[in-house]
Amino acid sequence: xxxxxxxxxxxxxxxxxxxxxxxxxxxxxxxxxxxxxxxxxxxxxxxxxxxxxxxxxxxxxxxxxxxxxxxxxxxxxxxxxxxxxxxxxxxxxxxxxxxxxxxxxxxxxxxxxxxxxxxxxxxxxxxxxxxxxxxxxxxxxxxxxxxxxxxxxxxxxxxxxxxxxxxxxxxxxxxxxxxxxxxxxxxxxxxxxxxxxxxxxxxxxxxxxxxxxxxxxxxxxxxxxxxxxxxxxxxxxxxxxxxxxxxxxxxxxxxxxxxxxxxxxxxxxxxxxxxxxxxxxxxxxxxxxxxxxxxxxxxx
Numbered sequence: 001x002x003x004x005x006x007x008x009x010x011x012x013x014x015x016x017x018x019x020x021x022x023x024x025x026x027x028x029x030x031x032x033x034x035x036x037x038x039x040x041x042x043x044x045x046x047x048x049x050x051x052x053x054x055x056x057x058x059x060x061x062x063x064x065x066x067x068x069x070x071x072x073x074x075x076x077x078x079x080x081x082x083x084x085x086x087x088x089x090x091x092x093x094x095x096x097x098x099x100x101x102x103x104x105x106x107x108x109x110x111x112x113x114x115x116x117x118x119x120x121x122x123x124x125x126x127x128x129x130x131x132x133x134x135x136x137x138x139x140x141x142x143x144x145x146x147x148x149x150x151x152x153x154x155x156x157x158x159x160x161x162x163x164x165x166x167x168x169x170x171x172x173x174x175x176x177x178x179x180x181x182x183x184x185x186x187x188x189x190x191x192x193x194x195x196x197x198x199x200x201x202x203x204x205x206x207x208x209x210x211x212x213x214x215x216x217x218x219x220x221x222x223x224x225x226x227x228x229x230x231x232x233x234x235x236x237x238x239x240x241x242x243x244x245x246x247x248x249x250x251x252x253x254x255x256x257x258x259x260x261x262x263x264x265x266x267x268x269x270x271x272x273x274x275x276x277x278x279x280x281x282x283x284x285x286x287x288x289x290x291x292x293x294x295x296x297x298x299x300x
Contacts, residue, residue, distance in 0.1 A: 037103035045096075049121060064133055071129075071136025078228035078248050080195035082144040087166045087200055089118030089148025091277050097156060107160070115153035119145045163208045167201040167223065167255065167279040171300040178232050178242065199227040199299075201279040203255040219260035223279060225251030229288075253284035253299060 073081070096114035101107065105114075122145040130137030148166075155162050173196040176183040184190035190197060207218040230244040239246065258272035258280075284299035 038105075041099055041103050053124070065131045066133040068127070068130040069136045071138060072140070073135070073138050074140045076234040077195045077231055078246055080198055080200070080226075080228050080231075082140060083200040083226060084168075084195075084198065085122060085141050085144035086148040086151070087168055087277075089122050089145040090152050090166050091148075092118035092121050093149045093152040094118075094162060097152065111153060111156045115156065116149050118152070119149040122148075159208070161208070163205040165203045165205070165221075165257070165276070167203055167277060169199045169201065169225075169279040169281070169300055171197050173197045173229075175230070175232050175244075183232070196227075196229055196231050199225045199249075199251065199279070201225045201251075201253070201255065203257065203279065205257065217260075219257050221255045221257055223251075223253045223255040223282075225249075225253060225279070225284065227251070247288055247290050249286055249288045251284045251286050251299065253279070254282050256280050256282075 093115050096117035097110050098114075100110035100114045123142060126137040126141060129135045129141070151164075151166075152162070155164065170191050172187065172190055173194055175196045176185075176190045176194045182193065183196070184193040201223045203221040203223040205218060205221055207214060207216040210216055227249040229247055229249060230239070231246045232242060232244055233239040236245075257276065259276050261272060263269060263272070281298050281300045284296045286294040286296060286299070288294070
């Protein structure tokens, strides 16, 4: 359930999202700062996560319950759901690491303690799935959750910052109306459920890899995207009865890293930090096996 990441990031302190230079040793901050901020941070996380779990149980898992069981859903949805798990886990871990830094926890401890928060937050969702008769707990979902957290930890240990950022973009599609109970009725539900409208991106901060004398703007980043279309049913026969056959889409585009836009406005910094999990509309070149190369003047 990738929507968890957005809510977690809204409470993150954006000051930690700025460029962090690698340190020779962790800086030990006054204990008073830890004593003041850690309880606030812990309380906020408990309230936020409890609220999100309640909303999921009331808004998503509303049908009958079964005994806990496993289900192999790897072939489904062209693996867009796995990309979503990776994206959510990565950004929940990113938010946790930055919040621990804000609370005064030394860098190395913040990376390890906060780095696996995404995996820990996403994993209980499999308990919901495991009791849903139509689904089941997924080992590949758990793997995607782990890889999302590991991807964040690896970048922080290597560079002390995020240079390759997973992002998400979304646009409404006509497919949701064909199966609204699964793909969503409202726009909010479709954002969460309609994989036809989701595109997952990897935006790379190429300026971070160039010499310090380079004039490449750090806010401008190339991005690789992945999506899919015509996914209403995972059963090929049922899908074909609607005249549909699912296929993958690959994109090359540009992205703007809002965190790199200079501003002294603290509220705006928070907004930029939260929005940095999304890919902004931009020209894109698409390739798919159905139509080959397709140019988009502005892709959402």
